[in-house]
Amino acid sequence: LNTYIGDNGDKRGPVSVIDLSLIPAEVIQIVTAVIARMTLEALQRYRKLNDGKVLPTVLVMEEAHTFIKRYSQDSDDQSASRLCTEIFEKIAREGRKFGLGLVLSSQRPSELSPTVLSQCNxxxxxxxxxxxxxxxxxxxxxxxxxxxxxxxxxxxxxxxxx
Known part of the structure; x- marks a missing residue:
């Protein structure tokens, strides 16, 4: 993450934009899930190594309905779409204690995960x-x-x- 996004003292400033617009549709959800999971795990390690201090971080998701889709709880589906949604559900539920917040933008809120929506303040x-x-x-x-x-x-x- 430090290589691609930077860290707390990065010379590029406190805002990093990861433009995924050129990522092929077949892998966009996998790439997004990996970045989100790495961010959460990095912040978990940061808190553990720094006596409970957090490094405030916010993930901003444009067109969130493409990454955080509603799915059936009964399904055994393990698609990239569902795995991506599950990591964002975990971030929505647990991220705040590690300093990780979410800002979601969507023109189709009915297509978003109810778990994530229920955590929105x-x-x-x-x-x-x-x-x-x-x-x-x-x-x-x-x-x-x-x-x-x-x-x-x-x-x-x-x-x-x-």
């Missing part, structure tokens, strides 16, 4: 016109926010509900 919602996505968002937000949710399908451009 904040939502920034732009216009959502798909009925399935609107239903999901209604279930995720507190009851006192449901009045605002009726406006999701008609929000003007560049406006959002936080």
């Amino acid at each position: 904040s939502f920034l919602l732009h216009r959502i016109s798909n009925d399935k996505d609107q239903e999901l968002v209604h279930r995720l937000v507190p009851d006192n926010m449901h009045g605002l949710m009726k406006d999701l399908s008609v929000l003007p451009a560049r406006q959002a509900i936080l």
Whole structure:
């Protein structure tokens, strides 16, 4: 990770962008899962070697529905897609104690893993016109926010509900 991303004192600064746009579709989920797992394990080792201190890190996922897909719990499927989702579910559940957070961006929240969504503390919602996505968002937000949710399908451009 130090070679590709850098470390805490890296001269490139505190932000590293890993552009995976040229990675073939057949392996993109495997590459993403490996990077995410290496990041989590590196932060686990960091905490262990530094008396419980954490190195705050955030993974930002654009088009998260391509990597963190909803899957059937009953299935024995061990596809790259499911393995990728499982590592992000682990990060969503356990990452905070190691200083690892997630920011997910998706135009299709209904396709995201419910496990990961249930761990989200904040939502920034732009216009959502798909009925399935609107239903999901209604279930995720507190009851006192449901009045605002009726406006999701008609929000003007560049406006959002936080």
